[in-house]
Amino acid sequence: MPAPRLPxxxxxxxxxxxxxxxxxxxxxxxxxxxxxxxxxxxxxxxxRPLRIKLGVDPTAPDIHxxxxxxxxxxxxxxxLGHQAVLLIGDFTATIGDPSGRSATRPPLTRDEVLANxxxxxxxxxxxxxxxxxxxxxxxxxxxxxxxxxxxxxxARVTLQQMLQREDFRTRIDSATEVxxxxxxxxxxxxxxSVEIKADVEIGGTDQLFNIxxxxxxxxxxxxxxxxxxxxxxxxxxxxxxxxxxSYDNYVGVNDPAQEMFGKLMSVSDDLMARYxxxxxxxxLDPSLHPMEAKKSLAQKLTARYHDEAAGQAxxxxxxxxxxxxxxxxSDLPELPLTExxxxxxxxxxxxxxxxxxxxxxxxxxxxxxxFIQPGSVQLNGTKLTDPNAPVSLSAGDILKLSKKHxxxxx
RNA sequence: GGGCAGAUACCAGAGCGGUCAAAUGGGGCAGACUGUAAAUCUGCUGGCGUGAGCCUACGAAGGUUCGAAUCCUUCUCUGCCCA
Numbered sequence: 313m314p315a316p317r318l319p320x321x322x323x324x325x326x327x328x329x330x331x332x333x334x335x336x337x338x339x340x341x342x343x344x345x346x347x348x349x350x351x352x353x354x355x356x357x358x359x360r361p362l363r364i365k366l367g368v369d370p371t372a373p374d375i376h377x378x379x380x381x382x383x384x385x386x387x388x389x390x391x392l393g394h395q396a397v398l399l400i401g402d403f404t405a406t407i408g409d410p411s412g413r414s415a416t417r418p419p420l421t422r423d424e425v426l427a428n429x430x431x432x433x434x435x436x437x438x439x440x441x442x443x444x445x446x447x448x449x450x451x452x453x454x455x456x457x458x459x460x461x462x463x464x465x466x467a468r469v470t471l472q473q474m475l476q477r478e479d480f481r482t483r484i485d486s487a488t489e490v491x492x493x494x495x496x497x498x499x500x501x502x503x504x505s506v507e508i509k510a511d512v513e514i515g516g517t518d519q520l521f522n523i524x525x526x527x528x529x530x531x532x533x534x535x536x537x538x539x540x541x542x543x544x545x546x547x548x549x550x551x552x553x554x555x556x557x558s559y560d561n562y563v564g565v566n567d568p569a570q571e572m573f574g575k576l577m578s579v580s581d582d583l584m585a586r587y588x589x590x591x592x593x594x595x596l597d598p599s600l601h602p603m604e605a606k607k608s609l610a611q612k613l614t615a616r617y618h619d620e621a622a623g624q625a626x627x628x629x630x631x632x633x634x635x636x637x638x639x640x641x642s643d644l645p646e647l648p649l650t651e652x653x654x655x656x657x658x659x660x661x662x663x664x665x666x667x668x669x670x671x672x673x674x675x676x677x678x679x680x681x682x683f684i685q686p687g688s689v690q691l692n693g694t695k696l697t698d699p700n701a702p703v704s705l706s707a708g709d710i711l712k713l714s715k716k717h718x719x720x721x722x
Numbered sequence: 723g724g725g726c727a728g729a730u731a732c733c734a735g736a737g738c739g740g741u742c743a744a745a746u747g748g749g750g751c752a753g754a755c756u757g758u759a760a761a762u763c764u765g766c767u768g769g770c771g772u773g774a775g776c777c778u779a780c781g782a783a784g785g786u787u788c789g790a791a792u793c794c795u796u797c798u799c800u801g802c803c804c805a
Contacts, residue, residue, distance in 0.1 A: 715753090
């Protein structure tokens with residue numbers, strides 16, 4: 313479903329031309345670093361659409377808000393009439409970007425990568441204008457290279473350059489292995505820029521080194537060098553580590569509206585300001601009560617990736633459920649009474665509900681110690697603290713499993 | 723290829739023959755308080771069992787022993803030094 317918020321992308325030459333100076337100002341906003349603004353301005357003055365490269369490694373099938381920061385920037389270039397080039401690193405994904413990594417990535421099979429790439433691009437088009445985006449796969453050139461080609465490419469980069477990288481160095485210092493193939497990654501990413509003839513490459517701040525290698529290789533090939541545009545890394549929901557699926561601290565672009573809203577409500581105040589800036593491109597209004605500001609953030613983002621109605625609905629439901637603590641009127645997962653286990657005790661019932669409604673597998677010990685004994689499990693507001701007590705249910709009953717999990721029986 | 727060191731639960735890291743399902747810290751989960759924020763406090767953090775207890779676990783496989791995370795052998799992996 314295309315995001316309805318998007319205005320149509322301007323064609324080149326744009327009917328309402330934006331001056332290079334004005335473009336520069338808009339483009340630099342929100343970025344962490346641009347190398348260099350002067351160079352970018354020069355390119356903007358070329359009076360042709362620039363080729364803007366954004367490389368993504370389809371190592372996971374879903375994109376999350378961390379990825380959208382760079383995609384938003386690419387979209388902005390599109391809106392100014394430039395050519396977005398979305399590079400799918402189907403080849404490099406099988407290696408794994410060592411950037412910011414404290415350990416070698418587990419390798420992915422080609423099938424996994426291709427499957428990921430498909431869902432990945434679909435989600436990326438929630439942000440980018442599909443018609444105006446050139447999608448390329450780096451396997452198209454890397455799979456054709458011979459070992460000789462690889463060696464020639466490698467001859468252009470020194471080990472010293474590679475070892476300057478902080479992530480490699482820290483791994484070396486901390487006695488963590490660095491595999492030789494990981495050294496290839498920046499070279500390959502750099503070569504992508506040559507193939508694409510990129511004018512600008514967008515990436516996270518951890519991509520500085522890789523993107524600079526691209527500049528070096530372009531120079532060697534006699535091409536104009538790409539401008540480096542770095543976007544800040546988005547912290548995950550914990551506010552500390554970068555947003556990543558492997559840390560389970562992400563908000564997925566495809567998350568259901570309610571879940572997306574809820575995840576955003578759990579962020580800290582500091583993080584909220586950051587999300588405002590990086591995800592909405594807005595500045596947090598300090599006069600707002602933090603809770604109001606957060607609801608507003610959550611609503612806007614939910615509306616963006618679903619639609620206005622869903623954003624409003626998620627917010628309304630939030631208010632009834634958590635602000636008014638009115639579970640009865642809330643939109644809860646519904647479980648049919650007919651599918652309950654035969655002997656419904658508090659224990660078996662809560663296990664069943666976690667599994668059926670939230671796909672969570674909880675051991676009996678965990679249920680007893682974490683959920684039942686402390687009074688987390690409640691039927692229509694009454695605490696059920698005896699795991700073996702039988703439970704009789706009727707339609708409309710609401711079982712609360714924890715602060716965040718509740719179901720309604722039908 | 724040779725020498726040395728190491729491999730402990732989600733992570734870091736104690737333990738070095740029984741009192742070890744394994745100290746401590748972090749993380750995580752649940753509860754109280756709140757704004758599903760922060761801070762703070764409490765409990766939990768291998769599985770089954772109401773419980774006694776049982777089972778599975780300290781890189782892998784064997785062995786010594788009444789008894790092994792702890793000792794021995796081989797293997798695998800990692801790091802460091804030498805070549």
